[in-house]
Amino acid sequence: MKKIEVVQNILEANDAIAAQNQQLLNENEIFAINIMSAPGAGKTSLILQTVAKLKNKLRIGVIEGDVASTLDSEKVRNEVVDVVQITTRNMSESCTLIANMVGHALKRLPLGDIDLLLIENVGNLICPSEFALGEHKRVVISSLPEGDDKPIKYPVIFADADAVVINKLDFLPYVEFDINSFQIALKGLNPRIEIFQVSCKTGAGIEDWRAWLLKELEANKHKSQAKK
Amino acid sequence: MKKIEVVQNILEANDAIAAQNQQLLNENEIFAINIMSAPGAGKTSLILQTVAKLKNKLRIGVIEGDVASTLDSEKVRNEVVDVVQITTRNMSESCTLIANMVGHALKRLPLGDIDLLLIENVGNLICPSEFALGEHKRVVISSLPEGDDKPIKYPVIFADADAVVINKLDFLPYVEFDINSFQIALKGLNPRIEIFQVSCKTGAGIEDWRAWLLKELEANKHKSQAKK
Numbered sequence: 450m451k452k453i454e455v456v457q458n459i460l461e462a463n464d465a466i467a468a469q470n471q472q473l474l475n476e477n478e479i480f481a482i483n484i485m486s487a488p489g490a491g492k493t494s495l496i497l498q499t500v501a502k503l504k505n506k507l508r509i510g511v512i513e514g515d516v517a518s519t520l521d522s523e524k525v526r527n528e529v530v531d532v533v534q535i536t537t538r539n540m541s542e543s544c545t546l547i548a549n550m551v552g553h554a555l556k557r558l559p560l561g562d563i564d565l566l567l568i569e570n571v572g573n574l575i576c577p578s579e580f581a582l583g584e585h586k587r588v589v590i591s592s593l594p595e596g597d598d599k600p601i602k603y604p605v606i607f608a609d610a611d612a613v614v615i616n617k618l619d620f621l622p623y624v625e626f627d628i629n630s631f632q633i634a635l636k637g638l639n640p641r642i643e644i645f646q647v648s649c650k651t652g653a654g655i656e657d658w659r660a661w662l663l664k665e666l667e668a669n670k671h672k673s674q675a676k677k
Numbered sequence: 678m679k680k681i682e683v684v685q686n687i688l689e690a691n692d693a694i695a696a697q698n699q700q701l702l703n704e705n706e707i708f709a710i711n712i713m714s715a716p717g718a719g720k721t722s723l724i725l726q727t728v729a730k731l732k733n734k735l736r737i738g739v740i741e742g743d744v745a746s747t748l749d750s751e752k753v754r755n756e757v758v759d760v761v762q763i764t765t766r767n768m769s770e771s772c773t774l775i776a777n778m779v780g781h782a783l784k785r786l787p788l789g790d791i792d793l794l795l796i797e798n799v800g801n802l803i804c805p806s807e808f809a810l811g812e813h814k815r816v817v818i819s820s821l822p823e824g825d826d827k828p829i830k831y832p833v834i835f836a837d838a839d840a841v842v843i844n845k846l847d848f849l850p851y852v853e854f855d856i857n858s859f860q861i862a863l864k865g866l867n868p869r870i871e872i873f874q875v876s877c878k879t880g881a882g883i884e885d886w887r888a889w890l891l892k893e894l895e896a897n898k899h900k901s902q903a904k905k
Contacts, residue, residue, distance in 0.1 A: 488715040488802050488831065489823025516803060518829045538833075544772050544803040572830070573803055574716050575744060575772040594822035594845065595717025601746045602800070603716065605766075617822065623851060 463580050466548035470583025473555055474566065475673045479510075480666040481566040483546075483582050485606060486590035487599075488572030491616040493521045494649035495590060495658075496567050500528045502659045503565065507666070510563040512554045514546040514571045521569060533557045537571060545576035548583055565666060574599065578606035585669050592617040593626045600634040607635055612643040614658060619648040691808050694776035698811025701783055702794065703901045707738075708894040709794040711774075711810050713834060714818035715827075716800030719844040721749045722877035723818060723886075724795050728756045730887045731793065735894070738791040740782045742774040742799045749797060761785050765799060773804035776811055793894060802827065806834035813897050820845040821854045828862040835863055840871040842886060847876040 474481050484492050500509055511532040513522040522534040533554040537543040551568065558566075568584060570577045589610045591599050594617060600607045607613065613635055615628065628646065635642055643661060647654035702709050712720050728737050739760040741750040750762040761782040765771040779796065786794075796812060798805045817838045819827050822845060828835045835841065841863055843856065856874065863870055871889060875882035 487717060487800070488827060489820075515830055517832050518826075520826055520829060544801070571803070572715070573772070573801060575799070575801055576804070592717075592822065594820065594848070598746075598748055599716060601748060602743055604745050620822065620848075620851065623848065 460579060463548045466552055467581035467583040470548055470552050470555060471585070473560070474583060474585075475676075477560040477563070478670060478673060479560060479563050479566050480669045481568060481582075481584045482586045482588055482662070483568045483570055483577070483584035484588050484590065485570045485574070485577045485610075486572060486592070487574050487595055490572075490590045490592040490595065491614075491649050492569045492572070492590055493524055495614060495616065495647075496525055496569060497528065498647075498649050498652065498655050499567065499659065499662065500525065502655060503662070504528060506663075507564040508562055510558050510566045512546075512551060512558075512566065512568045514550070514569055516543050516571060530562050531558050544571060544573050545580050546570050546582055547580045551582040565662070574603040574606050578609055586611040586665055588612045588614060590614045590616050591631070593620040593624050596624075597626045597628070597631040597634075600631065600638055604638055607642070608638040610639065610642060612645065612661065615644065615646045616649055618646050618653055619651050688807060691776045694780055695809035695811040698776055698780050698783060699813070701788070702811060702813075703904075705788040705791070706898060706901060707788060707791050707794050708897045709796060709810075709812045710814045710816055710890070711796045711798055711805070711812035712816050712818065713798045713802070713805045713838075714800060714820070715802050715823055718800075718818045718820040718823065719842075719877050720797045720800070720818060721752055723842060723844065723875075724753055724797060725756065726875075726877045726880065726883050727795065727887065727890065728753065730883060731890070732756060734891075735792040736790055738786050738794045740774075740779060740786075740794065740796045742778070742797055744771050744799060758790050759786050772799060772801050773808050774798050774810055775808045779810045793890070802831040802834050806837055814839040814893055816840045816842060818842045818844050819859075821848040821852050824852075825854045825856070825859040825862075828859065828866055832866055835870070836866040838867065838870060840873065840889065843872065843874045844877055846874050846881055847879050 509529045511529050513534045517538045519534050522532045535550045587610045645658045737757045739757050741762045745766045747762050750760045763778045815838045873886045
């Protein structure tokens with residue numbers, strides 16, 4: 450009983466900070482997405498594709514979460530308004546970004562100069578599902594080589610996501626991945642989930658993803674303005 | 678300070694239970710390996726290949742760790758002496774197997790009938806690194822489609838491993854993966870690490886892995902007998 454209470458308290462404290470983060474984002478008219486996946490599914494590649502497609506239209510900021518190294522922020526640094534690296538190499542916090550880390554990162558970003566904030570979470574299909582960061586939308590990337598059973602084996606992160614990006618579509622000839630049964634499993638967990646099929650390598654399917662992001666960004670802007 | 682102490686206590690308690698598990702394994706002359714990887718890297722496939730190569734020589738038991746579903750134990754059930762499924766779908770424990778879960782699983786296995794115990798950990802490159810289970814050897818699988826930067830981005834799990842299995846070697850023509858720089862990064866973290874290059878799909882390289890497992894199992898048997 451005590452253990453469950455402790456966990457409950459941590460999650461409630463996290464949710465309170467996440468709500469503050471979202472308020473700060475809304476005040477600055479920033480639309481933020483939390484990008485989650487297993488290691489190597491293509492979070493950085495999706496960010497690079499998104500930036501390439503949208504940097505002439507939107508001012509983009511990035512928060513990079515990693516256990517160790519600054520490899521990913523180096524890859525995006527020259528393409529965006531600003532990038533803040535969070536390195537979580539500390540056992541008790543390392544398996545996900547938490548709202549508090551993102552709150553500190555927001556203080557280091559030029560919020561007035563950003564329209565779209567892409568938050569790359571730590572590579573993990575379990576821990577990030579429990580921690581809101583203040584984002585407006587939650588996106589999970591699932592890549593073909595991982596296999597089509599991931600929604601069944603890691604249901605929580607998919608059930609809570611707004612969108613799933615099926616990446617590495619160029620691997621389709623080389624893997625056994627039933628896109629149809631993957632989508633059925635996803636819809637079973639979460640009937641309203643948006644699903645995109647892309648290859649960040651070839652650029653296939655990125656246009657649909659870009660269009661959805663822009664639509665959601667506009668919808669969020671109207672919602673924020675209506676509240677003022 | 679308090680937080681660090683709490684984490685320290687959890688890890689110490691886990692280590693104590695892991696030591697009990699290992700003692701129980703040694704009393705029953707069982708050699709146990711802890712198989713860790715990101716989701717979809719091929720833990721179950723490596724287990725199936727290992728069982729196929731060794732089931733005529735050794736009596737094999739399996740412990741399957743998953744957040745949800747019994748997909749993996751269904752795949753191995755008919756091939757081994759016994760399999761116990763641990764389903765960790767509970768936020769505070771879900772991101773890794775811990776020694777306590779394995780201790781309970783050991784009570785459900787016919788220990789006198791097992792020579793080799795394969796423990797499939799939860800798909801995660803972060804949390805499992807901190808938790809000993811009682812295993813004799815720790816193995817990490819890293820698959821080509823994940824990219825060759827994983828030892829740099831998730832160093833702890835690789836630094837503590839006894840062996841790394843590079844899987845999905847059949848993907849080499851389709852991915853950018855520099856096996857040489859991957860191995861250099863691994864050796865930098867852990868000079869004594871054993872590295873195997875395999876394809877669980879085609880069976881390539883499995884013979885070396887099998888030979889190493891048998892050698893380590895024999896070495897462990899002699900060590901256990903010397904202690905008696």
